[in-house]
Amino acid sequence: MENSQYAESINNIIEFYDNEPSNLLQILLKVQDKTPAKFISKEVGNYIAQKLNIPSSKVSEVISYFDAINTSPKGRYIIGVCNSTACFANGYEKIGKVFENELGIKMGQTTEDGMFTLKYTPCFGACDIAPAVRINNSVVGNLTPAKVSKLLKNLKGGGSNE
Amino acid sequence: MSKANFITKEFGSYKPYSINEYISVGGFKGLKKALSQGYEKTIEDVSASGLQGRGGANYPTGKKLAQARSAKGYGNRYVLCNADEGEPGTFKDKYLLLNGIYQVIEGIIIAGYCAGANKGYIYVREEYTFMHKDIEYAISQVYKKGGLGENILNSGFNFDLKLFSGGGSYICGEGFAMCESIEGKSGRPRSKPPYVKECGLFNDPTLVINTETVSVIANLMKYSVEEFVSYGVEDCPGTKMISVSGNVSNPGVFEVEFGTSLKKIVQMAGGNIEDVKFLQIGGASGAIISSKLLNAPYTYSGMKKVMGSIGSGAVVVCDKTVDVIEYLAVVEEFFHHESCGKCVPCREGNRQLSLIMQRLKTKKAKINDLRNYVKIVNALDASLCGSGRTQIVPFVTAYRYFMNDFKSKIQGV
Ligand SMILES: Cc1cc2nc3c(=O)[nH]c(=O)nc-3n(C[C@H](O)[C@H](O)[C@H](O)COP(=O)(O)O)c2cc1C
Ligand code: SF4
Ligand code: FES
Numbered sequence: 330m331e332n333s334q335y336a337e338s339i340n341n342i343i344e345f346y347d348n349e350p351s352n353l354l355q356i357l358l359k360v361q362d363k364t365p366a367k368f369i370s371k372e373v374g375n376y377i378a379q380k381l382n383i384p385s386s387k388v389s390e391v392i393s394y395f396d397a398i399n400t401s402p403k404g405r406y407i408i409g410v411c412n413s414t415a416c417f418a419n420g421y422e423k424i425g426k427v428f429e430n431e432l433g434i435k436m437g438q439t440t441e442d443g444m445f446t447l448k449y450t451p452c453f454g455a456c457d458i459a460p461a462v463r464i465n466n467s468v469v470g471n472l473t474p475a476k477v478s479k480l481l482k483n484l485k486g487g488g489s490n491e
Numbered sequence: 492m493s494k495a496n497f498i499t500k501e502f503g504s505y506k507p508y509s510i511n512e513y514i515s516v517g518g519f520k521g522l523k524k525a526l527s528q529g530y531e532k533t534i535e536d537v538s539a540s541g542l543q544g545r546g547g548a549n550y551p552t553g554k555k556l557a558q559a560r561s562a563k564g565y566g567n568r569y570v571l572c573n574a575d576e577g578e579p580g581t582f583k584d585k586y587l588l589l590n591g592i593y594q595v596i597e598g599i600i601i602a603g604y605c606a607g608a609n610k611g612y613i614y615v616r617e618e619y620t621f622m623h624k625d626i627e628y629a630i631s632q633v634y635k636k637g638g639l640g641e642n643i644l645n646s647g648f649n650f651d652l653k654l655f656s657g658g659g660s661y662i663c664g665e666g667f668a669m670c671e672s673i674e675g676k677s678g679r680p681r682s683k684p685p686y687v688k689e690c691g692l693f694n695d696p697t698l699v700i701n702t703e704t705v706s707v708i709a710n711l712m713k714y715s716v717e718e719f720v721s722y723g724v725e726d727c728p729g730t731k732m733i734s735v736s737g738n739v740s741n742p743g744v745f746e747v748e749f750g751t752s753l754k755k756i757v758q759m760a761g762g763n764i765e766d767v768k769f770l771q772i773g774g775a776s777g778a779i780i781s782s783k784l785l786n787a788p789y790t791y792s793g794m795k796k797v798m799g800s801i802g803s804g805a806v807v808v809c810d811k812t813v814d815v816i817e818y819l820a821v822v823e824e825f826f827h828h829e830s831c832g833k834c835v836p837c838r839e840g841n842r843q844l845s846l847i848m849q850r851l852k853t854k855k856a857k858i859n860d861l862r863n864y865v866k867i868v869n870a871l872d873a874s875l876c877g878s879g880r881t882q883i884v885p886f887v888t889a890y891r892y893f894m895n896d897f898k899s900k901i902q903g904v
Contacts, residue, residue: 349675350675351673351674351675351693352675353675353676354655354656354658354672354673354675355655355656357658358617358656358658387675387676390676390677391675391676391677393677394658394660394677394678394679394831395617395658395659395660395672395677395678396658396659396660397617397657397658397659398658398659412821412824413579413580413775413821413825414579414580414737414771414775414807414818414821414822414825415579415580415736415737415742415807417813417817417818417821418736418737418738418807418808418809418810418813418818419737419738451577451579451661451825451828451829452577452578452579452580452581452775452825453618454576454581454582454585454616454618454619455582456579456580456581456582456734456736456737456742456805456807457582457734457735457736457742457743457744458742459736459737459742463618466620466621467621468621
């Protein structure tokens with residue numbers, strides 16, 4: 330990994346954050362964003378620790394603490410179904426089931442083709458369009474079963490809901 | 492008492508991310524006024540407005556600014572604008588960031604000036620990543636106009652501001668946890684004392700202040716304390732941003748006068764009063780109150796009377812199709828998921844409470860589960876941070892207002 334293009338982009342991110350260990354969370358978020366499978370591997374965690382000159386245990390602790398940092402490979406689209414209060418009042422459970430059925434996976438799993446990861450996630454502030462899902466960095470709301478099918482069809486066809 | 496326009500007065504009349512348009516509607520007049528009248532008078536004005544922190548803890552903002560000013564420190568002094576907005580059902584800070592980012596920044600600079608701070612962060616939750624670039628752009632525009640950096644508007648005051656992204660942790664909305672995460676650690680609260688105000692970020696004096704609170708400060712300076720207190724009621728002047736969601740046809744963010752009745756709030760959002768079973772007010776850690784109490788005025792004291800609080804300004808409306816026990820199980824799932832595990836009452840209590848809620852939900856609970864429920868909820872009071880301690884509220888209020896719903900889930904009762 331030392332001389333790869335990927336390592337180069339990690340170096341750039343670390344440099345952007347002044348090689349400053351206190352910026353660890355920001356560095357991890359940006360590195361993950363640059364990683365196709367949207368996760369921080371052990372190897373990458375160690376690499377970052379070494380670059381910042383801090384113990385790798387410190388890096389792994391932060392990685393495991395924050396929900397936004399993944400420790401295993403994820404799909405191209407990470408679908409987070411909100412399971413908090415306003416989405417509950419508007420039937421998130423039914424919507425979650427539709428996603429599971431359409432994708433043929435359970436919450437927490439990734440489709441075999443690596444396209445989709447499905448999970449429950451706490452409120453992300455889209456309660457006014459509940460039930461809502463977060464897909465990578467965008468949000469889709471007022472979901473109905475028909476809307477979910479259409480949404481997934483679009484994403485599978487390479488549509489732009491990123 | 493109804494909708495109002497003080498914080499949001501100019502919203503919609505200018506392009507939110509155009510600094511020139513913001514200036515054309517009087518933007519940065521508040522900052523200029525604060526800088527010219529001095530920090531003492533500015534803190535006095537904030538105190539006179541009766542403004543209380545809008546992040547959930549209701550601490551008087553004027554007092555907080557004065558304490559920030561007098562905190563002993565020998566190096567940097569920080570302001571952390573809290574845009575972590577993690578309480579389920581809350582999205583008013585998102586609204587303020589989207590529609591009034593320059594007003595937020597202006598308020599942060601004024602707060603920083605009052606606190607004698609030289610560095611600030613706006614801590615925006617990771618879930619709002621889609622806004623991060625725009626916020627950073629806005630910050631850069633303010634630098635260009637001389638509103639940030641050295642010698643701000645030729646006043647001699649220096650202040651730097653940066654965005655810091657959260658990492659998807661609700662607990663990082665708590666002051667110490669936020670400091671820890673900015674220091675590159677996992678975001679767990681520290682025990683008090685010392686307090687964040689004296690010994691916060693990198694052990695320096697730190698003012699943690701909510702996004703709405705700074706938005707109010709900006710317009711308090713731009714307009715006047717008199718105008719602000721002309722809204723609301725005598726024991727609770729001013730206006731409040733609320734997020735209304737749930738079973739209503741017109742959910743959204745509203746600015747309301749304090750003293751508006753809960754009933755009116757529900758109707759404002761298109762809810763049908765006859766259909767309402769309960770409301771949860773103030774976020775996941777807020778009270779669950781019965782529809783019989785909808786005449787209560789939305790004020791700090793009015794909410795206290797129904798065992799509730801203003802909290803984060805969230806109002807989740809639930810109609811008769813929603814089972815209150817299942818709802819409470821959703822609340823518990825949230826706290827169980829978010830507990831940082833640092834202290835025993837919260838870590839263990841939530842593990843047990845979560846099991847009890849599952850049994851209640853599936854009608855497999857025994858009478859003993861109810862006794863343990865009460866015991867655990869009381870024990871959570873000994874938690875280290877506000878999360879464990881305020882989490883009690885929905886459980887106590889639901890138990891009080893919906894006893895029969897609990898009983899109907901118990902075997903053999
Ligand atoms: C677990 C926990 C989460 C919190 N989350 C937030 C939050 O998301 N936003 C916020 O402004 N305050 C939050 N607070 C309250 C802050 O600790 C703090 O009181 C507040 O930001 C101070 O600003 P204010 O005085 O303007 O309200 C939280 C507190 C706790 C204990
Ligand atoms: S109360 Fe909960 S969230 Fe707060 S410190 Fe204890 S375990 Fe962590
Ligand atoms: S409760 Fe689902 S987005 Fe807020």
